[in-house]
Amino acid sequence: MERWIKKAKEIGFYEAVRLDIATLKPMKEVREMCNADKCRAYGKNWTCPPYCGSIEECGEKMSKYQNGILVQTVGKMQKAIEYKTIVATEKKHLEMFHRLCEEVRRAYPDALCLGAGGCRICAKCAYPEPCRFPEKACSSMEGYGLFVTQVCKDNQVPYYHGEKTIAYTSCILFA
Ligand code: SF4
Numbered sequence: 001m002e003r004w005i006k007k008a009k010e011i012g013f014y015e016a017v018r019l020d021i022a023t024l025k026p027m028k029e030v031r032e033m034c035n036a037d038k039c040r041a042y043g044k045n046w047t048c049p050p051y052c053g054s055i056e057e058c059g060e061k062m063s064k065y066q067n068g069i070l071v072q073t074v075g076k077m078q079k080a081i082e083y084k085t086i087v088a089t090e091k092k093h094l095e096m097f098h099r100l101c102e103e104v105r106r107a108y109p110d111a112l113c114l115g116a117g118g119c120r121i122c123a124k125c126a127y128p129e130p131c132r133f134p135e136k137a138c139s140s141m142e143g144y145g146l147f148v149t150q151v152c153k154d155n156q157v158p159y160y161h162g163e164k165t166i167a168y169t170s171c172i173l174f175a
Contacts, residue, residue: 004069004172007103011096012073015157019068019171023154026059026145034143039117046131047119047139058144065112065173070155071100077164086166093168094120101138101172108174113138114146116168141171 001018008016034042034049041048052058073096075089093116101113115138119125126132141148148169152159161167 001067001069004100004104004174008069008071008100011099012092013071013096013100014074014167015070015072017070017155017157019070019151019155019173021062021065021068021173023151024059024062024068024144024146025150026055026062027147028055028145030142030147031055031145041118041125044127045118045125046127047125047137048143051127052139052143055145061112062144062173065175067175068171068173069100069104070151070157070169070171071097072152072157072167072169074161075166077166080164082164089166090116090168093170097138097170098136101136104172104174105135111172111174113170113172114141114144115170116140116148118143141169 005016005018031049043050053061073089073093075085077085097113097115101111104111118140119137121133121136131137141151149159151171152169159167159169
């Protein structure tokens with residue numbers, strides 16, 4: 001575990017902590033937000049609901065892992081909402097997350113990588129054609145029904161880092 005926390009910090013994550021698998025509690029209310037399709041990915045991306053599995057299936061899948069790491073990227077804005085920092089922080093988080101996923105999957109090919117937002121490896125998901133990169137594709141924590149604020153709190157990681165900040169959170173389960 002220490003190895004992956006160290007690796008995540010080396011990659012550049014602001015926070016990297018051991019994730020207690022018991023704190024992963026899929027909630028139907030979170031899944032309902034996906035069903036409302038506000039991000040327009042519902043039914044259009046292989047890693048998003050309904051294709052990532054029912055809430056029960058997601059819970060069962062996560063419960064099979066013994067270890068996890070929770071990682072976070074925090075951006076500091078010049079004003080309350082600064083679009084360019086939000087976009088840049090998300091981009092940085094995604095890049096670092098994919099790098100860490102690649103490293104963990106090299107050691108644990110069955111690792112489950114849950115990002116901040118659905119899979120965006122391709123500019124447009126291949127759905128309904130087969131996934132182009134099944135070995136790289138990642139669902140989101142929300143897609144698996146996780147309430148990210150609660151997962152952060154239960155693992156002693158702040159979800160909110162104060163005024164003029166933006167945070168992106170992801171996790172990787174392995175072994
Ligand atoms: S890798 Fe591409 S095709 Fe596969 S789920 Fe992700 S975006 Fe869709």
